[in-house]
Amino acid sequence: MSVTILYTIVTLSAIGVLAATILYLTAQKFKVYEDPRIDDVDEALPGANCGGCGYAGCRAFAEACVSKNELSDLFCPVGGNDCMTDIAGILGLEAIKKDPRVAVVRCNGTCENRPKTNTYDGAVSCAIASSLYGGDTNCSFGCLGCGDCVEVCDFDAIKMDPETGLPVVIDDKCVACGACVDACPRDLIELRRKMPKDRKIFVGCRNMDKGAAAKKACTVACIGCTKCAKECPFDAITIENNLAFIDSDKCKLCRKCVVVCPTNAIQELNFPPRKVKAEKPAAKVEAKPVAKKEKPAATNNEESTEPKN
Amino acid sequence: MSKFLTISPSPHVKGEESVQKIMLWVILAMVPAMVWSFVVFGMGAIITTSVAILSCVFFEYAISRFILKTENSVGDLSAFLTGMLLAFNVPSSLPIWMIIIGALVAIGIGKLSFGGLGNNPFNPALVGRVFLLISFPVDMTSWPVNNNSGVDGVTGATPLGLVKEAISSGTPISQLTDQVPSNMDLFFGNIGGSLGEISAIALILGALFMLYKKVITWHIPVSILGTMFVFAGLLWTVDSEQFMNPMFHLLTGGAMLGALYMATDMVTSPMTPKGQLIYGIGIGIITISIRVFGAYPEGISFAILIMNAVTPLLNRYCKPKDFGRRAK
Amino acid sequence: MLKTFKIGGVHPAENKFSAGKQIETLPIPDMVTVPIAQHIGAPSTPVVKKGDEVKVGQLLAQSAGFVSANIHSPVSGKVFKIDDVLDSSGYKKKAIIIKVEGDEWEETIDRSTDLVKQTDLSPKEIVDRVAQSGIVGLGGATFPTHVKLAVPQGMTAEMLLINAVECEPYLTADHQLMMEKGAEIMVGIDLLMKAIGVKKAIIGIENNKPDAIKHLSQLAKEYAGVEVCALKVQYPQGGEKQLINAATGREVPSGALPISVGCVVNNVGTAYAVYEAVMKNKPLFERVVTVTGKSVSKPSNFMARVGMSVSQLVEAAGGLPEDTGKVISGGPMMGKALVTTDVPVTKGTSGVLIMREEEATRRTMKNCIRCAKCVSACPMGLEPYLLMTYAEKKMWEESEDSFVMDCIECGSCSYTCPADRPLLDYIRLGKGTVGQIMRSRKK
Structure with missing residues (x-):
């Protein structure tokens, strides 16, 4: 009996040693130098x-x-x-410094702001819907709501808001990898400079139609009126193709543009509620519900801060 | 007019076929064989079939509802079909609790663990059957008496099992003739065995219906049965004392059931005719090899499972007929 | 056995409700909208401006490049404005809007209905006349016809194929045109044969139009080399490559044009337009449009001017039914769903199909059950299930290696899928993306 055990041990050890030698030799032979x-x-x-x-x-x-x-x-x-x-x-090199960035969805075409005009019944993919037609509203620039951006995000940093049908970026999770920017066929997502306390001011619209058409399709469309550009003390706003753009590298978050925007297309997020001025746009909304349906900036603000804190 | 017009990419019309309909057709095709098994095995068959179907449907519902929390997929009838196939593959005397375990394995492990219908690499019913066969070999291979069988000898084992035993104990086949049922008995199902495998004629009738409905194509059954015939025929010509005649092989051991209903399962068989032919030939060779040279008297379940595993590879290398690309 | 193409194909319910309905001419509306991009290729350049007086048949927009086409005024009146209007896909496209005044035609157009058979124009002159008249493929693809007629150097055309298959369910425009204008079509075919210098022409007609086969066979006796080929009803036989394969047995190589196997394919409607352009000097500004659908009270074939609103056609066919769920421009297999009926008829509008609500929505998609029905239905021998997966997973290289560019977007795969998977939606996405990648690689 003990002989059997002995044999077993010897054989196994021999196989082990042999295998190790072969492995070692092969590893030496095929070694690739890597820094x-x-x-x-x-x-x-x-x-x-x-x-x-x-x-x-x-x-x-x-x-x-x-x-x-x-x-x-x-x-x-x-x-x-x-x-x-x-x-x-x-x-032992010099690294460049870059401001941290965060993705921002430049469309505020909620079901209220941008009424539907047809029903999309194709495959659930923005890329497919976009190549097929202008979308289920009259705005052929806005969010299609099929969630291509949500699908590509590796960090769970962008979610569909079931109420608005629009994607919402979760600032704390967003790493600005840019996957969603590439995925959006409408070019709605932009990487903007991360501001203190995640505050953001941006034009929430990409509609390049003329003012009247844009306004007809969506109540919060940018109509390219240039009021904001004139108001901006830092030259951060440019107008091109009936569309305003706020350069996040120049913007100082003064919020003057937000006040002058006649359609509430400029969004402000994560700011504390305005003491006096916050009431004004809210009052306007009630007075002219058809013309300005957008929720006041303050409410918007609260909603989007909730998931983060 | 509804509120809005619907927009979708073309095409705007859709064929009549649906997953549910395909499943239904297969179920209908199995009815003749099922009825025959009821006639032959009586209450036992009815109980086995209903238990298998009910437990498969129950597990499909329960697992997808409470564990996976996915949409309920009972409506597509695939669980019903799996239950039926499972029942076809077990003896009618099998204890009920074993059938339930088989159903759990078939649906839970064979199908839903891979992501439900369409994603399973192996035929679920076969997974269940093979699990039972390996776990409870005695119960799975003791066949009840066939009431209609005119042959007294076939009461405890299938013809294949009988032959296997005889050959391994050295008895030449010519001495078995009075024990082995005639081809006619095999064809009409006057033999013992699992529920669904006994009557070749009933199975063929159903298969013709499936062919008519275009649920299956001829490639898989013909290549399996053809290969089995040729392979077994070769062996038989070499030594008819050691090997059974090819017709016997075709008509016993669930070869028909396997070739017509199990191997043709859409999910686990190759997609192109060329792939299907290779797949069928593979099943045929493996089946006969197991039957003749292996330890089990019966081999088609294993053969199908083995070829199921090869299917992705066949899909990859067997491309459909091309149009205008021959130069490449 | 009737001829058909060698692989794949489906046979959807034909539903040709408007078959045999006389072509009706519609009243001219008060306003027409003529888009400047009605064809494949570069949009035309407008040559009129706001306030210009135009006559019927006057040039409105000039072809902008070789693959482009002239656009002529379908009405007489005053150019109201040139502006961006919503096109059928909801994007804004430039169009010329004309306010109609009277119905005054250019003097050069021969408005008589007499059949003119003789001409001494040279092949080049015929092609020029076709190009001048802005003729595009009227089967729906709207590829400029003069480009097709220009046989590239080093290649020779052996035969002309006339696509009178009309394999799309519901549509009957070509069928009715053949019945009413058969003689003119034959002259058009003769002209096309002359233009590309061939002695042989085959008219492919599916077997579900026996009257048209009989009628044209009768007429073809007068013309040497023209024969009618009856084909088995099988979709997508109207695809160029499929038609060539069905009628001649030849296979157009992957990525090549029909001319590489010596064929030039033209639609039967195009042949009629060629006749009118060459013999009557009448540019392309009207076409036959089928308006049909299960709930449409009066399925009809109309002779509609380009620029008319689709809603006018729908009204003439008995109005939009209560249960409308979807309006399609073209046939049900390859047509385009419209966002609104307030879009103009263009040169490519072969039909307006109104689908009921219950037909309009798709069933929910289920798992692929690997039944391989898409594989056996694909007329190009592709593997649609695989291409869809590649597109879903953004595996563009694999898509290209699986010949996604060979897809003709016929929709047979989506039609046949029992699991209701949107195969073609994804394949089209793959095809578009791979096409872009290939173009950027060439640069």
Whole structure:
């Protein structure tokens, strides 16, 4: 009996040693030299493999960092400045600083603001709906509501609001990888500079139709009246194709444009309620419900802060 | 006029076919064989069939409702069909609790764990059957007496089992003739066995209906049965004392049931005619190999499961007839 | 055995309610809207401006490039404005809006109904006349006809195929045109044969139109080399590649044009338009439109001027039924659902199909059960289930390798799918994206 056990031990050990030798030799033979710094950089990266940097994944980005030997056009939007400083530390290079960004949906065409004109019954995909026709409202620029952006988000940072039928970005989770920007066939999502306390001011509209047509399709459409551009003390607003655009790098959150906008197309989010002025737009809404149906900015504000805090 | 016009991409009309209808047709096609089993095995068959169907439908409903929390998919009748197929594959004397376990395995493991109808790589009913066969081999292979069988010998085992035993104990086939039922008995189902496998004629009738309804194409059944015939025929010509004649192989051991109803399951069979032919040939060869050289007297369930696993590969390499691309 | 194409195909319920209905001419409306993009290719450039007086048949917009087409005024009156209007897909497109005054035609147009058979125009002159008259493929694809007639260098046309298949269910415009204008169509075919320099023409007609087959066969006896080919009813036989395959057995290679197998395919309506343009000097500004549907009280075939509102046609066919759920421009298999009936008839409007509510909505999509019905229905030998998955997962390279670009968007796959999967929706997305990728690669 003991002989059997002995044999077993000897045979197994012999196989083990033999296999180990073969493995070692093969590993030596086919060894590929890899810069150990790639592993270090890879370690420092968030590992989300989202592709927000423009590379196929974190590993590819790490390889690019090491091989390029400079970081001027490399930036990981997920890790942000901290992560890039770490990488720069590992490689002994200078990292560029970028302001953190956050995705913003530039459409406020809720069911109330933008009445439906037909029913879409095709495959649930914005890309398909968009290539088929102008959408189920009269605005052929606005959100189609099929949720392509929600589907591509790897971070669960964008959700469909069942009440408005529009996507809502959850600021704390958004890493500005830009997947939703690419996914939106209407080009509604923009990466804007992250402001203190997640405050945002932006034109919530992409309708390039002439004012009257835009207004007819959606009560909160930008009609390109240029009032905001004239009001802005920082030259942050430009008008092109009947559409205002607020440059988030120039905007100082003074909120003057919000006040002058005749259609409430400019949205302000996450601001404390205005002491006096907040009442005014609300009063207007009640007075002329047809002309201005948009919820007052303050309410909007509360709604979107809720999930974050 | 409704509130708004509907907009959708073309096409705007839709064929009459639906998943539910296809399932219904298969169920209808199985009715002759089911009725025959009721005649032959009496109450036992009726109880087995109803228990199998009810428990399959129940598990489908319960699992998708309470565990997966997905939409209820009982309405597409696929669970009903799985239950029926499972019943066809077990002896009528099987204890009820075993049938229920078989149904749980078929629906829970065989189907829903992969994501429901359409995503299962293996035929659910076969998964259930093979699970039962391996777990409870004695109960799964003791067949009740066939009331109509004129042959006394076939009371405890299927013809295939009988032959297997005889051959492995060295008895030449020529001495078995009075024990083995005639081809006519096999054809009409005057033999013992699982519920659905006994009557070739009833199964063929149903299959013709499925062919007519275009639920199945000829490729899979013909290639399976053809291969079995050729392979078994070759062996038989070599030594007719060691190997049974090919007709016997076609008519016993659920070959018909497997080739016509189990292997043709849309979800788990290849999509192109070419793939289907390869798939069928594979099943035929494996079936005969298991029957003749393997430990089990019966092999088609395993053969189908093995080829089910090959199906994705066949789908990948067997492309449909092309139009204008021959140059590439 | 009747001929048909070799693989795939489906046979939807034909529902040709308007068959045999005489072509009616509609009254001219007060206002017409003529879009400047009515064809495949570059939109035309308007040559009139606001306030201009125009006559019927006067040039409104000039072809902007080789693959483009002239557009002529369908009415006489004053140009009211040139503005962006909503097109059938809800996007704004430029159109010329004309306020109608009287019905004054250009003097050069021969308005008599006499059949003119003889001409001494050279092939080049015929093609020029076709280009001048703004003729496009009237089967629905609206590809400029003069481009088709220009046989590329190094290739020779062997035969002309006339597409009189009308494989789309419901539509009867071509059928009725053949019955009423058969003689003119034959002259048109003769002209087309002359233009591309061939001695042989095959008219492909599906077997569900025996009267048209008989009528045209009778007429074809006078013309050497023209024969009528009866085809088995099978959708999508009206696809160019399928028709060639059905009638001649030839296979157009992947990515190539019909001319690569020596064929030029034209629609029967186009042949009629060619006749009118060459012999009568009448540019293309009106066409036969079928207005039909299960609930339509008076399914009819109309001779409609381009720019008329679809709603006028619908009114003439008995008005929009109560239970309307969907209005389609074209046939049910490849037509386009309209957002509103206030869109103009264009050169490509072969029919207006009004579907009832219960037919209009799709059933919910279920899991693919791998029944392979889409594979056997695909006339191009593709694997629609696979292409849909690729498009869903954004696997564009794999899509390309699976020949997504060969898809002719006939819709047989979606039609046949028992699990109600929107196969074509996704394949079209894949085709569009892969097309873009391929174009950007070439640059």
